[in-house]
Amino acid sequence: MNETLEWKDIAFLREVERRSGTPVSACFQCHKCSTGCPIGPEMDLLSSQVMRLIHLGEEEKVLKCRSIWLCASCEACTTRCPMGIDVATVMDTLRIIAAQRKVPAPGTRGERFYRSFLSSVRRHGRVFELGMLTVYKFRSVDFLTDLDKAPKLLAKGKLSFLPARSANVAQVKEIFRKADEEETNR
Numbered sequence: 075m076n077e078t079l080e081w082k083d084i085a086f087l088r089e090v091e092r093r094s095g096t097p098v099s100a101c102f103q104c105h106k107c108s109t110g111c112p113i114g115p116e117m118d119l120l121s122s123q124v125m126r127l128i129h130l131g132e133e134e135k136v137l138k139c140r141s142i143w144l145c146a147s148c149e150a151c152t153t154r155c156p157m158g159i160d161v162a163t164v165m166d167t168l169r170i171i172a173a174q175r176k177v178p179a180p181g182t183r184g185e186r187f188y189r190s191f192l193s194s195v196r197r198h199g200r201v202f203e204l205g206m207l208t209v210y211k212f213r214s215v216d217f218l219t220d221l222d223k224a225p226k227l228l229a230k231g232k233l234s235f236l237p238a239r240s241a242n243v244a245q246v247k248e249i250f251r252k253a254d255e256e257e258t259n260r
């Protein structure tokens with residue numbers, strides 16, 4: 075391994091550690107995070123494999139994997155890690171880096187869902203489900219999946235036709251502004 079590659083390896087590991095605030099380098103590959111992950115069977119890389127690839131500086135493989143977009147942020151991995159690594163936040167950090175570097179998310183609509191969800195919260199101070207789903211459907215160009223569930227959701231009052239604007243919309247917008255500012259400065 076030459077010196078340039080070593081520096082590249084460490085640079086990506088250090089970047090992920092700095093931005094996530096968690097010691098990824100402490101991972102010793104026990105796989106406890108992966109075995110407890112409810113989305114594991116759908117993932118192309120298990121969380122422990124993601125950790126290992128970060129160690130190896132395999133930035134492209136990590137940022138292009140589907141797993142970071144399928145991760146449901148349930149934090150089961152974080153709870154199970156014996157080294158106290160916040161694996162869920164690492165996955166979150168990788169999504170942010172991938173989005174900032176405009177890495178296309180292959181074979182998953184997760185990235186479009188995240189964008190639709192966050193833009194709805196940013197706009198209304200809370201999620202407006204029907205609006206968010208409409209935007210997501212257009213972004214993913216998939217109008218039929220789960221359409222059969224709409225009547226039940228409407229009947230149970232889970233979907234409203236008008237957004238319920240949060241009283242704290244200004245504070246929520248400020249949170250988004252600060253988060254954008256923090257990300258720009260990282």
Ligand code: SF4
Pocket residue numbers: 107110111112113114121144145146147148149150151152161162165
């Ligand atoms: S946070 Fe993501 S990676 Fe961790 S267990 Fe949940 S779905 Fe799996």
Ligand code: SF4
Pocket residue numbers: 100101102103104105106107108121122125154155156157158159161
């Ligand atoms: S549980 Fe923690 S130490 Fe074990 S593989 Fe996952 S991240 Fe690494």
